[in-house]
Amino acid sequence: EAGVVQSPRYKIIEKKQPVAFWCNPISGHNTLYWYLQNLGQGPELLIRYENEEAVDDSQLPKDRFSAERLKGVDSTLKIQPAELGDSAVYLCASSLDSGSDTQYFGPGTRLTVL
C-alpha cells in the first residue's frame, strides 16, 4: 500500500514569494491533515479536511495561508507571500476518518525562506 505522498521534499524561496505544497493521501482515507513542524517541536495542526470540507482551520493564518482539497483526494497548501518565520517542515497526514486515531504521515516538505 502506498503511503502519503508529498512534494516537493525541499523548497527554498525568498521572502515575499509564493509557495505551494502538494499532498496525496492514502487511498480511501477521508480525513486529511496539514501540520507545521518547527525544529525541536511536535507537529501543530494547520487544517483538517473531512472529504472536501475544511472542518478545522482555526490555526491556519488565513491572511497568507490557503488550502484546498478538490474532489476530496489530493490537497494543496499555499503560502503567499512567504515570510522568514514560515521556514519549517510542512507535514501532511491522512486517516480513514476523524474517528480513527491512526494518522499516517508523509515525509514532509522542508521550506526555507531566505
Next chain:
Amino acid sequence: QKEVEQDPGPLSVPEGAIVSLNCTYSNSAFQYFMWYRQYSRKGPELLMYTYSSGNKEDGRFTAQVDKSSKYISLFIRDSQPSDSATYLCAMTAYTGGFKTIFGAGTRLFVKA
C-alpha cells in the same frame, strides 16, 4: 503552560538498555494516547496507540497510561541503535470537538 509536556532530551543510552520516555498532560478530556517515532528528515510513524489506563505491549515496546496522574510512558526494552530517533507523544480529545496535541518529542540516541 502547554497542554502536553515532554522532555526534549537528548537521551543517550547504551545498546541493550531499557529506555523510559514520558509525557504529562493537563487536559483530562484526552482519551486516546499515541506514541510516534520520527527519524531524521522523515514523517512521524505510529508506534503505539492506547485508550484506557494500564499497559499495552507490542514486542519490545510497552505503552503505559495513568489517567489519574495524567502521565503516559513508553518503555523500550533491549534498545538498539536503530531505535535512535525522536519519540513524540500525542493525545486526542473529542470533547468540544476533535483535537490532537503532540508533545515536542524526545531525542533518543542508542550507542552501539
